[in-house]
Amino acid sequence: MNLRIKFTKKGYLKYISHLDTMRLFQRAFRRGNIPIKYSQGFNPQPKMSIANPLALGIESEEEFMDIELLKKISEQEFIEIINNQLPDGIKILDAKYVNDDKSLPSTVRWSYYEINVKTKNMMDKNLLEEKINEWLNKKEIMFERRRYKKGKEIKDVKNIRPLIGNISLVKDNKNINDDAKYIIRIRCLLKSGDNGSLKPTDFLEALDSYLSLNMEIEMADIKRLNIFTEVDGKIQSPM
Amino acid sequence: MINRISFDRVLKKVEKPARYIGMEKNSIKKDLSKVDIKFAFAFPDVYEVGMSHLGLHILYNLLNNEDYIACERVFAPWIDMEEEMKREGIPLFTLENKEPINNFDFLGFTLQYEMSYTNIINMLDLGNVPIFSKDRKEEDPLVIAGGPCAYNPEPIADFIDFFVIGEGEEVVLEIMKIYREFKLKGYKRDEFLKEVSKIEGVYVPKFYEVYYKEDNTIERMEPEIDGIPRVINKRIIKDIDNSYYPDKIIVPFIETVHDRIPLEIFRGCTRGCRFCQAGMIYRPVREKKVETLLELAEKLVNNTGYADISLTSLSSCDYSQLQFLISKLINKYGEKQIGVSLPSLRLDSFSIDILKEIEKVRKTGLTFAPEAGSQRLRDVINKGVTEKDLETAVTYAFEEGWSTIKLYFMIGLPTETEEDLLGIRDLGYKVKNIFFNFPKDKRKGNLKITLSASCFVPKPFTPFQWVGQNSLEEFNEKINLLRNEIRDRKITFNYHDPKLSYLEAVLARGDRRLSKVIARAWELGCKFDGWSEIFDYNKWMKAFKETGICADFYALRERKYDEVLPWDFINIGVDKSFLYSEYKKATKGIPTKDCREGCNNCGINRSFIGGVC
Numbered sequence: 001m002n003l004r005i006k007f008t009k010k011g012y013l014k015y016i017s018h019l020d021t022m023r024l025f026q027r028a029f030r031r032g033n034i035p036i037k038y039s040q041g042f043n044p045q046p047k048m049s050i051a052n053p054l055a056l057g058i059e060s061e062e063e064f065m066d067i068e069l070l071k072k073i074s075e076q077e078f079i080e081i082i083n084n085q086l087p088d089g090i091k092i093l094d095a096k097y098v099n100d101d102k103s104l105p106s107t108v109r110w111s112y113y114e115i116n117v118k119t120k121n122m123m124d125k126n127l128l129e130e131k132i133n134e135w136l137n138k139k140e141i142m143f144e145r146r147r148y149k150k151g152k153e154i155k156d157v158k159n160i161r162p163l164i165g166n167i168s169l170v171k172d173n174k175n176i177n178d179d180a181k182y183i184i185r186i187r188c189l190l191k192s193g194d195n196g197s198l199k200p201t202d203f204l205e206a207l208d209s210y211l212s213l214n215m216e217i218e219m220a221d222i223k224r225l226n227i228f229t230e231v232d233g234k235i236q237s238p239m
Numbered sequence: 240m241i242n243r244i245s246f247d248r249v250l251k252k253v254e255k256p257a258r259y260i261g262m263e264k265n266s267i268k269k270d271l272s273k274v275d276i277k278f279a280f281a282f283p284d285v286y287e288v289g290m291s292h293l294g295l296h297i298l299y300n301l302l303n304n305e306d307y308i309a310c311e312r313v314f315a316p317w318i319d320m321e322e323e324m325k326r327e328g329i330p331l332f333t334l335e336n337k338e339p340i341n342n343f344d345f346l347g348f349t350l351q352y353e354m355s356y357t358n359i360i361n362m363l364d365l366g367n368v369p370i371f372s373k374d375r376k377e378e379d380p381l382v383i384a385g386g387p388c389a390y391n392p393e394p395i396a397d398f399i400d401f402f403v404i405g406e407g408e409e410v411v412l413e414i415m416k417i418y419r420e421f422k423l424k425g426y427k428r429d430e431f432l433k434e435v436s437k438i439e440g441v442y443v444p445k446f447y448e449v450y451y452k453e454d455n456t457i458e459r460m461e462p463e464i465d466g467i468p469r470v471i472n473k474r475i476i477k478d479i480d481n482s483y484y485p486d487k488i489i490v491p492f493i494e495t496v497h498d499r500i501p502l503e504i505f506r507g508c509t510r511g512c513r514f515c516q517a518g519m520i521y522r523p524v525r526e527k528k529v530e531t532l533l534e535l536a537e538k539l540v541n542n543t544g545y546a547d548i549s550l551t552s553l554s555s556c557d558y559s560q561l562q563f564l565i566s567k568l569i570n571k572y573g574e575k576q577i578g579v580s581l582p583s584l585r586l587d588s589f590s591i592d593i594l595k596e597i598e599k600v601r602k603t604g605l606t607f608a609p610e611a612g613s614q615r616l617r618d619v620i621n622k623g624v625t626e627k628d629l630e631t632a633v634t635y636a637f638e639e640g641w642s643t644i645k646l647y648f649m650i651g652l653p654t655e656t657e658e659d660l661l662g663i664r665d666l667g668y669k670v671k672n673i674f675f676n677f678p679k680d681k682r683k684g685n686l687k688i689t690l691s692a693s694c695f696v697p698k699p700f701t702p703f704q705w706v707g708q709n710s711l712e713e714f715n716e717k718i719n720l721l722r723n724e725i726r727d728r729k730i731t732f733n734y735h736d737p738k739l740s741y742l743e744a745v746l747a748r749g750d751r752r753l754s755k756v757i758a759r760a761w762e763l764g765c766k767f768d769g770w771s772e773i774f775d776y777n778k779w780m781k782a783f784k785e786t787g788i789c790a791d792f793y794a795l796r797e798r799k800y801d802e803v804l805p806w807d808f809i810n811i812g813v814d815k816s817f818l819y820s821e822y823k824k825a826t827k828g829i830p831t832k833d834c835r836e837g838c839n840n841c842g843i844n845r846s847f848i849g850g851v852c
Contacts, residue, residue, distance in 0.1 A: 015256035016492040027264070027490060027544030030575070044576055057251055085544075087262050219251055 001069040003078065004104065006094040006239055009060040010223075013089030018053035021090075025065070028085035034078065037068040051227055051238060052108045052192050055199065060224040062093065064238045066104045072097070096239055104238060108193035109230040110165055113200050115186045116221040120214035122182040128211070129169050135210045136167060143206040160206060163198035165189030167207075184213070192227065241337050245327040253320045257493045258286035261312075261334030264490040265542065267299075268335040269309040271342075275419050278302055278310045279333050279343040279380070283358035284351075284769070286314045290489065291496035293503060293551060294349055294386065298407060300485035308415055311335040311343075313366075315358045315766075318773070321365065331366035340366035344418065346380045347411075348399070350388030353746035354739070354769035356395055359384075360761040363398070370758065372400050372445060377428050383414075390473070390520050391699040391806040394746050396444035397754035401432060403440055404809055405473030406506070408483050410440045436467045440474035442809075443467070449751060449805075455792060457750060457803040472810045475847055479506055479525040484535055487542035499547035499580065500539045502532060504564070508553035509834035509852075513621045513825050514610070514649065516698040517553050519818070520811050522843040523852040524557075524834070529564050536568060540577060547578050555581045556590045557835075565596050583608065586628035591635045605636050608647040611655075612662025618828045619654050621821075626666070633670050637677060642684030644670055650717045650734070651695040651709035654826060660717055663690055667730045690725065691733040692718070694740035698747050699806045700813070702821035707797040708744045711737050738776040742768070744794040750805035753793070755786045814842035 009021065016024070026046050029036050038044040047068035054060055075095040083092050100107070123131075135141070141161040147154045170185035190198045200222045208215040228235045250256040261268070271277055280299055282289030289295060295312070302310035311333035316324060324331070330339040340346055346368065348359050363370045368379055375382070384392070385403040392402040403410055414435055421431045436443040446467055450458040462469055476482040484503065491498075507524035508517065536548055548568060552558065568579050579597050584590045586607050609624055611617045617624065633644055648663050667690045674686045694714050697703045709717070714737035725732040746753065760782035767773040783790045798804065800819055807815070817840065824831060831839055834852060838844065844852050 012250075012260040012262060013492075015250055015260055017257075020257065020492045020494075023494075024492060026546075030544035030546070030577075031264075031541060038576055046576075057256070085264070087264065089262075219248060 001072050002098050002100065003067050003069055003075070004096050004098045004239055005065050005067065005078075005092050007063050007065065007090060007092045009054060009063055009090055011059075011089035013087060014054075014057055014059045017056050018050065021054075022048065022050065024086075024090070025067075028082055029067070031085050032081040034067075034073070034081065035070040037070050049104055051104045052111065054224060055201075058113075058200065058222045058224060062224070062226055064104060064227055066098070066100075094239060098239075106194055107229040107231070107238070108227055109191065109195060110189055110228040110235060111192040111197075111224050112189050112226040112228070113187065114170075114223045114225055115188065115200060115204065116183060117186070117204060118181045118183050118216045118219060119208075120181065120216075121212065122184075123211075123213070125169065125171050128184070131211055132167050132169060132207075135207065136161075136164065141206060143202065145202060160198055160202070163191040163196055164203065165191070181216075182213075187225070189228075241329050241332045241339060242327075243337075245329055246337065249320070249323040249327055249329065252323050254317065255286075255493060258314070258317070259320065259334065260492075261337070263492055264544075265487045266312075266335060266489050267303045267310070269303070271309055271336055271338060274309040275307040275422060276309070276345070276415055277338075277343040278308055278345045278347060278415075279313050279340050280310055281313045281340070281346050281348045281359075281362060282351075283315050283348060283355040283362060284767075285317055286491070287493065287495040289314045290491050292349065292351060293501045294407070296485055296488040296501070297483070298347075298411060299489070300487070301408060301483050302411065302415070304483075305412070305415065307419060309335075311338065313340055313346075313362070315355075315362055316365070318767070321361075324365065331362055341368050341380060343380045344422075346382045348382070348384040348386075350384050350386040350395075352769055353388055353394075353743050354774075356746060356757050357761045357765045357768055359395065360398060360758060361766045364761075370761075371397055373397070375400070375428075377426075381418075381428070381431075387517065387520065388747075390516070390809060390811065391747065391749070392442060392444065392809075393449075393751040393805040394749035394753040394757065396751040397758070399444065401435060401441055401443040403474070404442055404471055405440050406476050407474070408476055410438060410474045413438055414441070433464065433467075439468075439472055442471045444751065447808075455789075457805060459803060460808050470808055470810050472846075473520070473812065475523075475812075476506075476525070477848065480527050480531050486535060486538035488539065490543050490545070497549065498545070499549045500536070500543060500545045501551045502536055502539070502548050503527070503552060504532060504550050504555060504558045504561075505552045509557060510554055510623065511621050511821075511831050511834065511839065512610075513619070513702040513821055514652065514695065514698075516701050519700045519813050519841075521553065522811070522813055522841065523848060526559060529560050529567065532564060533567055533571075536572075540572065540575075546576060547580055548572070549580045549582060551582055554585070555583065556585045556587075556593060561593060562596065565593060569596065584632075586624045586632045591632060594635075595639075605641050605643065606645040606647065607632060609666060610647065610649055611652055611659060612648060612664070612666055613659040615828055616652055616655060616659040616662070618830045619825045620649075620652055621825070621830050623830065623833065626669070629666065630669070630673065633673055637674050637682070640683040642674075642682075643687045643689075645689045645691060646670070648690065648692045649695045650692045650721075651714055651740075653703060653706050654828075655717075657720065660720060661724060663692065663721060664724045666690075667725060667732075668727070671727065671729050686729045688730045689733060690721075690730060692721065693735040694737045696740050696744045696747060699804065700811050700818070702818045702825055704748065704804065704818065705798040705800065705802075705822060708741065708794045709737075710795055711741055714740070736771055736774070739768070739771065739774055741790070741794050742776070742779055745790045748805070749793050752788060756782050756788050759786050810846065812841075812843040812847040817841045 037047045051064035079092045140159045143160045144157045167188045204217045229238050302308045313333045360370045369375050381400045384399045385407050389402045432443050435441050449460045452458045505526040507521045610622045697706045718734050760779050763778040765778050
């Protein structure tokens with residue numbers, strides 16, 4: 001019995017890691033007496049998988065997780081029991097039994113983010129939009145990614161253009177914030193999952209090297225709005 | 240409340256931001272404007288360490304059970320957090336309401352280890368509370384402290400308004416009631432302090448004067464005002480089975496040192512190991528009933544969702560109905576994948592039977608503590624395990640598929656010789672031989688033996704409280720000897736930093752003149768001294784030099800029996816003469832029997848319980 005659940009991760013709860021989130025759910029399931037299936041073997045683990053790990057510090061409007069149950073309980077009952085056990089910020093929005101033979105994480109392809117980032121420089125909104133389109137129209141966007149493996153820094157230069165789906169600039173009046181710095185709001189569709197992925201912060205770094213707005217990337221407010229899978233070339237929600 | 244925008248900025252920059260957010264399951268957030276008393280429970284170390292401390296969970300829930308009290312938690316911010324908080328102008332705050340700690344009525348520090356003393360000062364300073372008790376005004380919080388290190392409160396006497404000696408469950412509520420009355424009728428700091436100093440177990444250092452002899456030892460300690468006790472009796476909970484225990488505890492988001500249900504099965508210990516302070520100060524042994532524990536376990540499992548129940552105490556294998564309790568728990572929770580664990584295992588055959596039982600659910604790591612390398616020295620410290628016990632235990636462990644064994648030792652114990660030290664090596668090799676004496680097809684896994692040595696620190700209220708600690712040179716010689724002697728791919732030798740143990744010895748047996756040194760060390764930047772990567776020995780030595788205080792006087796000096804010790808005014812119920820006779824027996828290598836085999840006349844039954852233990 002595979003139950004797929006949709007949940008949020010907002011507010012201060014964005015500061016707990018992927019592993020912390022897994023642990024939090026395991027304990028909530030145990031408190032709620034949810035009949036979860038355990039793996040066999042030396043160190044039995046509850047059968048659950050989160051669609052796509054969210055980096056520390058990023059909020060989310062919709063995350064997905066599959067859990068295997070030993071016996072069926074009604075979706076509504078499940079939501080009520082578990083929401084009672086969850087902290088403010090993490091909330092189950094929906095739950096549905098699914099018969100997918102593919103694991104949830106392996107089907108994830110895209111994440112849709114909203115990013116609010118402060119910048120030291122600013123340009124006219126129309127010009128900004130034009131520049132972003134110009135950037136997206138390039139065949140290749142080369143970006144040097146830094147990763148750490150066994151404490152050693154590994155750099156590789158990669159074309160990230162195929163990892164970017166689309167970008168839209170949210171135009172509203174909030175382009176100046178209280179401490180007199182500029183702020184821009186962007187929505188973007190970025191690759192996520194096993195077939196390549198782009199971190200929102202890497203995306204911002206690449207974008208800013210083109211726009212030269214001098215973004216405060218470390219301080220950006222990033223929120224995942226949606227996760228999409230791709231089935232037979234069609235982009236769709238996991239639920 | 241602190242500025243949320245600044246706080247959010249800070250959280251984005253620091254490592255493990257979840258240390259500072261609160262909001263965990265079973266945490267309690269009250270409206271602070273609607274309670275009479277705001278109590279900040281302060282743990283002078285990082286969140287992960289503090290949240291693993293049972294006393295915090297007990298007192299947090301006990302205080303919050305009272306409608307008129309709000310108890311919130313505060314921990315030492317890690318170095319990176321401290322820097323960011325200072326940059327943003329955020330004062331130290333509690334996790335629940337994010338309220339600056341100087342808005343609380345009480346700041347209650349728990350003293351779990353001496354090396355956290357500079358963190359106390361640092362936390363006061365970060366919270367804009369004057370670090371010295373004498374500088375605090377009417378509106379400042381009352382800074383109080385309890386826990387095992389409060390049994391020698393003197394080194395931090397200048398910073399703490401009053402100490403609570405012994406078990407806190409009852410006395411803390413007595414204090415709260417008096418404070419509430421004072422608040423209603425008009426609170427005056429000094430009048431309140433005079434009032435609480437009459438409560439059994441409460442010690443207000445500023446009401447006492449210490450007089451010294453020419454040789455720097457203490458001549459006497461005098462109460463400076465009338466009506467306060469000359470001797471402070473520790474508090475104990477007589478009826479542990481009916482005393483308060485939380486049925487829900489906070490479940491942290493992040494991994495802590497102990498991520499499990501702590502089920503306290505008894506207090507005290509009957510073994511009488513001569514180096515062990517806990518074994519003396521927590522006397523007498525008081526057990527909880529199996530029914531009580533099963534009831535609590537049920538509630539705690541349902542309220543936390545933890546997958547492990549840890550049966551905690553000083554020596555859990557000594558619980559009179561351990562096997563019965565464990566089989567009950569396993570029968571009940573095994574199916575739900577909830578395991579049972581014991582914090583420490585003795586090396587005897589009984590423990591091995593228990594291990595077999597526990598193992599049905601989950602395998603735990605195997606650690607044994609022979610403490611000393613030779614039988615002679617184990618008799619000196621009254622650690623009643625034999626080499627045969629170790630052999631039986633590891634043989635069983637290897638049969639059952641374990642291949643990683645850790646053995647804990649102390650070096651620098653009184654009367655220790657080179658032969659005793661080499662006994663540590665020999666035990667390591669013995670364990671190795673046992674493994675390889677198994678036929679090849681019966682050996683499981685890759686053998687790894689860790690021999691871990693800590694440097695002995697003599698503690699107050701133990702038979703070794705008069706002993707001079709080994710000097711750094713002696714410790715280093717001993718460590719080098721073992722490092723050279725233990726050369727085997729299968730055996731790792733670890734040791735603790737002798738400098739840290741030296742300072743711990745100074746602070747553990749210090750008097751109130753040390754407050755100056757601690758304050759100076761903090762000014763020089765010392766904090767998190769228990770963290771070897773941060774501990775700065777040179778700064779501490781500078782602090783001693785600048786304040787003109789000799790550290791060796793406290794750590795290395797052998798005391799005479801008639802010397803007035805800084806903690807002599809505290810009565811733990813165990814007679815000083817008993818401790819001394821144990822010391823004399825130790826030097827002759829004469830063991831003392833376990834209390835359960837007959838009374839050894841330590842005094843606790845006369846002074847505290849008025850009967851048989």
